[in-house]
Amino acid sequence: MTDNPLLLKFDTPFQTPPFDLIKAEHYKPAFVEAMRQHRAEIDAIINNPQEPTFENCIIPLDRSGLLLERVASIFFNLLAAERNDTMQNIAVEITPLLSEHSDNIGMNPLLFNKIKAVYTQREHLGLEPLALRALEKFYDDFVRKGANLDQKDKDRMMEINAGLSVLSLQFGDNLIKETNAFQLVVADIHDLSGLPNTHMAAAAEEAKAAGFEGQWLFTPKKTSWIPFLQYAQNRELRDQLYQGYYMRGDRNNENDNKAIIQKMVNLRLEKAKLLGFGTYADYVIDNNMAKTTDNVYDFLNRIWTPALQVVKEELAAMQKIADRERAGFDIESWDWWYYAEKLRKQKYDLDESEIRPYLLLENVRDGMFYVANQLYGITFEKREDISVYHKDVEVFEVKEADGAHLAVFYVDYAVRLGKSAGAWCTGFRNYLKTEDEEVFPLVSIVCNYPRPIEDKPVLLSWDEAETLFHEFGHALHGFFTRGDYRRIAGDLPHDMIELPSQIMEHWAGEPQVLKEYAKHYQTGIPMPDVLINKITNSAHFNQGFMTVEYVAAALLDLDWYSLNQTFEGDVNAFEKAAMDKKGLIKEMLPRYRSTYFSHIFDGGYSAGYYAYLWAEVLDSDAFSAFKQSGDIYNQELASKFRKYILAEGGLDDPMEQYKRFRGQAPSEEPLLKKRGLK
Numbered sequence: 001m002t003d004n005p006l007l008l009k010f011d012t013p014f015q016t017p018p019f020d021l022i023k024a025e026h027y028k029p030a031f032v033e034a035m036r037q038h039r040a041e042i043d044a045i046i047n048n049p050q051e052p053t054f055e056n057c058i059i060p061l062d063r064s065g066l067l068l069e070r071v072a073s074i075f076f077n078l079l080a081a082e083r084n085d086t087m088q089n090i091a092v093e094i095t096p097l098l099s100e101h102s103d104n105i106g107m108n109p110l111l112f113n114k115i116k117a118v119y120t121q122r123e124h125l126g127l128e129p130l131a132l133r134a135l136e137k138f139y140d141d142f143v144r145k146g147a148n149l150d151q152k153d154k155d156r157m158m159e160i161n162a163g164l165s166v167l168s169l170q171f172g173d174n175l176i177k178e179t180n181a182f183q184l185v186v187a188d189i190h191d192l193s194g195l196p197n198t199h200m201a202a203a204a205e206e207a208k209a210a211g212f213e214g215q216w217l218f219t220p221k222k223t224s225w226i227p228f229l230q231y232a233q234n235r236e237l238r239d240q241l242y243q244g245y246y247m248r249g250d251r252n253n254e255n256d257n258k259a260i261i262q263k264m265v266n267l268r269l270e271k272a273k274l275l276g277f278g279t280y281a282d283y284v285i286d287n288n289m290a291k292t293t294d295n296v297y298d299f300l301n302r303i304w305t306p307a308l309q310v311v312k313e314e315l316a317a318m319q320k321i322a323d324r325e326r327a328g329f330d331i332e333s334w335d336w337w338y339y340a341e342k343l344r345k346q347k348y349d350l351d352e353s354e355i356r357p358y359l360l361l362e363n364v365r366d367g368m369f370y371v372a373n374q375l376y377g378i379t380f381e382k383r384e385d386i387s388v389y390h391k392d393v394e395v396f397e398v399k400e401a402d403g404a405h406l407a408v409f410y411v412d413y414a415v416r417l418g419k420s421a422g423a424w425c426t427g428f429r430n431y432l433k434t435e436d437e438e439v440f441p442l443v444s445i446v447c448n449y450p451r452p453i454e455d456k457p458v459l460l461s462w463d464e465a466e467t468l469f470h471e472f473g474h475a476l477h478g479f480f481t482r483g484d485y486r487r488i489a490g491d492l493p494h495d496m497i498e499l500p501s502q503i504m505e506h507w508a509g510e511p512q513v514l515k516e517y518a519k520h521y522q523t524g525i526p527m528p529d530v531l532i533n534k535i536t537n538s539a540h541f542n543q544g545f546m547t548v549e550y551v552a553a554a555l556l557d558l559d560w561y562s563l564n565q566t567f568e569g570d571v572n573a574f575e576k577a578a579m580d581k582k583g584l585i586k587e588m589l590p591r592y593r594s595t596y597f598s599h600i601f602d603g604g605y606s607a608g609y610y611a612y613l614w615a616e617v618l619d620s621d622a623f624s625a626f627k628q629s630g631d632i633y634n635q636e637l638a639s640k641f642r643k644y645i646l647a648e649g650g651l652d653d654p655m656e657q658y659k660r661f662r663g664q665a666p667s668e669e670p671l672l673k674k675r676g677l678k
C-alpha cells in the first residue's frame with residue numbers, strides 16, 4: 001500500500017487534486033510508478049496472443065497512461081506556476097526519463113505492427129466514424145515518424161533527426177550569443193532626447209548591471225530596442241541599434257547562422273522526401289486545417305495585396321510628418337517606429353491611464369463569465385472547499401444551464417516569484433468517458449497581473465483584459481470538449497487551435513459587452529463612448545505595417561520549406577529574392593530575417609508561422625457570423641460553435657467542422673476589415 005497522494009484515488013470534491021497533501025517528495029516515486037503502469041499497459045497490448053483488433057489494441061492504447069497524465073499535469077503545472085529549486089531539480093531528473101519513456105512507446109515497432117494490422121483491415125471492421133478517425137490518427141502518428149520505412153531509411157531518419165536537433169540548438173545558441181554581444185552604450189544624456197523616463201530608467205539599470213554605471217545600455221532585446229526606435233530623436237543611434245538587431249546571425253563571425261540554415265532546410269527536405277512528400281511544407285501542412293502548401297500561399301497572397309497597399313499609405317503619411325518637421329530625409333527602416341509613434345499620437349491617442357479605472361480585475365472576470373452565460377447558458381459558482389496550490393488561486397464550479405456539473409475552473413491571477421512569464425491556459429484533467437464512468441475536466445488559467453497592494457484594487461490594461469478573455473476562450477474549449485477517444489477529443493490542428501481563444505477577444509472589445517462589464521471601479525459608471533471608440537479605432541493603428549511585416553516572414557518561412565531540391569545557394573540572396581518577388585517595400589524588413597527566425601529554425605513553427613494569421617481569419621469570420629445575425633449572443637450560432645468547434649472540433653476534418661458551424665468556408669474579408677485593410 002502506498003500513502004503517496006498522487007497514486008491514490010482523489011477523495012475530494014469532483015476528484016480534484018488534493019494540493020494540501022501533495023509534497024515535493026511524492027513526485028519522483030509517482031512518476032516512476034506511473035511510467036511502470038503505462039509500460040505494463042502497452043506490454044499487455046503487445047504481448048496479447050490474440051489477433052489484434054480495435055477492442056484489444058486501439059481502445060486500451062487510447063486509455064493507457066492515465067496515471068502518468070495525472071502526475072505529469074500536476075507536476076508541470078506547478079513547475080510553471082510555483083517554480084523553486086526543489087521542483088527544478090525534480091524536473092531535471094525526470095525530463096530525460098519521460099522523453100525516453102515516450103520514445104519507447106511512440107516508436108515501438110511491435111506496437112506499430114499491432115496498430116497497422118488493425119489499420120489494414122479498417123474497411124472491414126464496421127467501425128463507426130469516430131473509432132475510425134482515432135485509429136487513423138494513431139496509425140498516422142507512427143507513420144509520420146517513419147514507422148513504415150525500411151531499416152536503412154529508418155536509420156537515416158534517426159540521423160536526420162539527431163542532426164536537426166543539434167543544429168537547432170546551435171541556431172538558438174548563436175542567437176543568444178549574438179543578442180548578448182551587441183550593446184549600444186550611451187554616455188551623453190542628450191542622445192536620449194525623446195525617450196520617456198521609464199525607458200531611461202530601465203536602460204540605466206541595464207547599464208549598471210553590465211558595468212557601465214552612470215550610462216545607458218540598449219540591446220537587441222525587444223523591450224529595449226523597440227522603445228528606443230519609437231522615441232529616441234537621435235536618428236544615427238536608431239540606425240545603429242536597429243542594425244544590432246537585424247544583423248544577428250549574419251555577421252560572418254563564429255555565431256553566424258547561415259550555414260546552419262542551409263543544412264537544416266536540406267535535412268528537412270530529405271526527411272519529407274523519405275516520408276513521401278515533395279517538400280517539408282507539404283509534410284507539415286498535410287496535418288493542418290489548410291491541408292496544402294498552395295492553400296497557404298493563396299491565403300497569404302490574399303492578405304498581402306491589400307496590406308501592401310495600406311503600408312504604402314502609412315509610409316506616405318509618415319513621410320508627410322517628417323517633411324512638415326523639415327527632417328530632410330526619406331524615411332528608412334530604422335525610422336518606422338519613430339514616425340509611427342507620431343502618427344499614433346496624432347490619430348489614435350489611447351491613454352492607458354484613462355482606460356484602467358474601468359477594468360477592475362473582478363469586473364473583467366465577471367464580464368467574461370457574463371459572455372459565456374449569454375452564449376452557452378453556463379454559470380460559475382465560487383467554491384471554497386476545493387484545494388488549491390496557492391492562496392491566490394480562485395476556484396469555480398462550472399455548471400450547465402440545467403445545473404448539471406460541467407467542469408472545475410481554477411484562475412491564478414497574480415504575478416509571483418517562481419511563476420513563468422506570460423499568461424496561459426492549462427488543466428489538471430481532460431474530459432473522459434469510459435464504460436464505467438464519466439470524468440469532468442479540471443481547467444486552469446494562469447496570468448501575471450499585478451498583485452493587489454493592501455486593499456487597493458487591481459486595474460488592468462486593455463491588453464491584459466483582452467488576454468484574460470483570450471485564455472478564457474481556451475478554457476471554454478477545455479470545459480466543452482467531448483468524445484469517447486482521448487486521441488481525437490479536443491484535438492484541433494496547429495492552425496486552428498487559437499480559434500476558440502481569439503474569438504473571445506472580439507466579445508471583450510464589443511461596445512455592447514464593454515458597457516456590461518467595464519464599469520468605473522469607484523463610481524460604477526460604464527465606460528463612456530469616447531473611450532470605447534478610442535479602443536475600437538486604435539485597433540487600426542499601424543496595421544498595414546504589422547500585417548506586411550508578419551506576412552513577409554510567413555512567406556519567407558514557406559519559401560524555405562517549399563524547396564524541392566537541395567539548397568546550395570546563398571541564404572541572404574534567397575531571402576532577398578523571396579522579398580523582391582513579393583514587392584516588399586525597401587523601407588521595411590520581414591518581422592524576422594532568416595538568421596534570427598527562431599520560430600522556424602529553433603521552435604515548433606517550421607512551415608507553420610502562417611498559423612497565427614490563419615486562426616485570426618477564422619476568429620474574425622466566426623465572430624462576423626454573430627454580428628451579421630444582429631445578435632452577438634445568437635443562440636443558434638452559439639450552440640453550433642459549441643458543438644462543432646469546441647466540443648467536437650477534433651472529431652472530423654477541421655474545415656468540415658468549421659463549415660458545419662458557419663454554413664460556408666471562412667473568408668478573409670472580416671479580418672481585412674478588422675485590421676482596417678479594406
Ligand SMILES: [Zn+2]
Nearest residue numbers: 470474498501
Ligand atoms: Zn492562445
